[in-house]
Amino acid sequence: xxxxxxxxxxVSVIIPCYNVSSYVDNLHFVFKQTYPAIELVLIDxxxxxxxxxxxxxxxxxxxxERVIVARNEHNQGAGKTRNLGVKLSTGKFVCFWDADDQVExxxxxxxLSKIKQEDADFVCCDIHLVNGNKSSVLELTPALLAAKxxxxxxxxxxxxxxxxxxxxxxxxxxxxxGIEFPDIFVCEDxxxxxxxxxxAHKISFVKEQLYHYIKRDNSLSSGHDKRFVQGVLDxxxxxxxxxxxxxxxxELISSWKEYRVKQLTYFFNVLDKEPELLKYFAKQYxxxxxxxxxxxxxxxxxxxAFAKKRLYRIIPPFIFKETRARLKKRFLExxxxxxxxxxxxxxxxxxxxx
Numbered sequence: 001x002x003x004x005x006x007x008x009x010x011v012s013v014i015i016p017c018y019n020v021s022s023y024v025d026n027l028h029f030v031f032k033q034t035y036p037a038i039e040l041v042l043i044d045x046x047x048x049x050x051x052x053x054x055x056x057x058x059x060x061x062x063x064x065e066r067v068i069v070a071r072n073e074h075n076q077g078a079g080k081t082r083n084l085g086v087k088l089s090t091g092k093f094v095c096f097w098d099a100d101d102q103v104e105x106x107x108x109x110x111x112l113s114k115i116k117q118e119d120a121d122f123v124c125c126d127i128h129l130v131n132g133n134k135s136s137v138l139e140l141t142p143a144l145l146a147a148k149x150x151x152x153x154x155x156x157x158x159x160x161x162x163x164x165x166x167x168x169x170x171x172x173x174x175x176x177x178g179i180e181f182p183d184i185f186v187c188e189d190x191x192x193x194x195x196x197x198x199x200a201h202k203i204s205f206v207k208e209q210l211y212h213y214i215k216r217d218n219s220l221s222s223g224h225d226k227r228f229v230q231g232v233l234d235x236x237x238x239x240x241x242x243x244x245x246x247x248x249x250x251e252l253i254s255s256w257k258e259y260r261v262k263q264l265t266y267f268f269n270v271l272d273k274e275p276e277l278l279k280y281f282a283k284q285y286x287x288x289x290x291x292x293x294x295x296x297x298x299x300x301x302x303x304x305a306f307a308k309k310r311l312y313r314i315i316p317p318f319i320f321k322e323t324r325a326r327l328k329k330r331f332l333e334x335x336x337x338x339x340x341x342x343x344x345x346x347x348x349x350x351x352x353x354x
Contacts, residue, residue: 010037010066011108012094012171014085016078017055018045020099024054027099031065035109039066041085046075079181079188082164086174094171096164102212110206111168120204122169122196127161128209138163138213140205150201157197162190166211169196182238185231191238198246224274229281 013030030040042059044052052071059067068088072081082096093112097103107125115123127138138161147153164181173179177199181188197203 010039010091010093011035011112011168012039012041012085012089012091013108014041014043014082014089014094014096015099016043016045016081016085017047017051017099018075018078018081019047019049019051021047021049021051021054023099024051024058027058028062029103029105030097031062032105033103033108034106035112037091038108039068039089039091041068041070041089043069043081043085043088044071045077045081046072077183077185077188079192080183083180086171086180089171092171093168094174095168097211098165098213100216101165101214104208104210104212107210108168110208110210114204114206115168115170118202118204120170120202121173121200122167123204123206124160125166125206125208125210127163127166128212129215130212131215137209138166140207145205145207150203153203154197154200157194160193160197162187162193163213164189164192165213167193167196173200182234184234184238185227187231187235191235191242194239194242198242224277226277226280229277232281 015027015030017024027040027042030038040062042055044055055069059069070084070088072084076084085096086094093115095108095111111123111125114120124140126140129136129138140161141156141159143156144153144159147156174196177195179192179195179199181192184191
């Protein structure tokens, strides 16, 4: 039976599809939500398998449901594909899922109830992360849940789970604020979430694991190249420009500095076994500092020499001055870094030889 709910209550589920042929047939779970007024937007991002054919067939099999299908003219990436999904959707609310994940049947009902109850711009839930035989939970932090007002929540924008899949958003809010996924290779979802948080007047939370993220061996995060490295740098630029744009207070900027250093070291660890990419990262980071007129007098070295230096040398002093000085002191003094600071121990990985 065709849904008879009005467009006012319609929820658009936007799913970018790239080489997900094995999972398209399982998308019927979308219409098994306990909330009935669902619109499914499927966009093929120029898959190289038969995903597009299966998407078209899926639409034909669900003629009594609201299904919109489209295909990019060329490969755009998940972020820009989701942007198109928002433009094609017609629901009052939108959410973003992935074709190869699993969603609790009460996801839309519970998230929608919360966002309406509190008249929020968007609502977030916990994520159950499945990685092979292991599982964990990406939880809403106690600090977020304890925050009393929007200003306190916005100070914790880096605490938000960096995924659009655990968020239900008012479509009008996205369009009115012009919030889009930026055109970068990785972490575009984190940047999008940052904009959501800083533009919102009200944010709500559902403390339940309503979304199950299934990590695949062939996912983007399992392989790295120069595009990945450039994407990490683009993300840092995006964050910095956003902080300047929104005139964020010093307390928040200090918290962001600590967060970003930790995140950057995560990427350094990811690239630990790929020395050529690490060297490329060092060179690109130096270029980044010069491009944005960041003081590089202490590490303005040729790329080959620069890549040999300890990691503290590529932490730009204009935003990480205190952290950079502290790490440099500890390295020069030869401290037992692993005992004093786990972060410092991670930073050692950038010490490269020819």
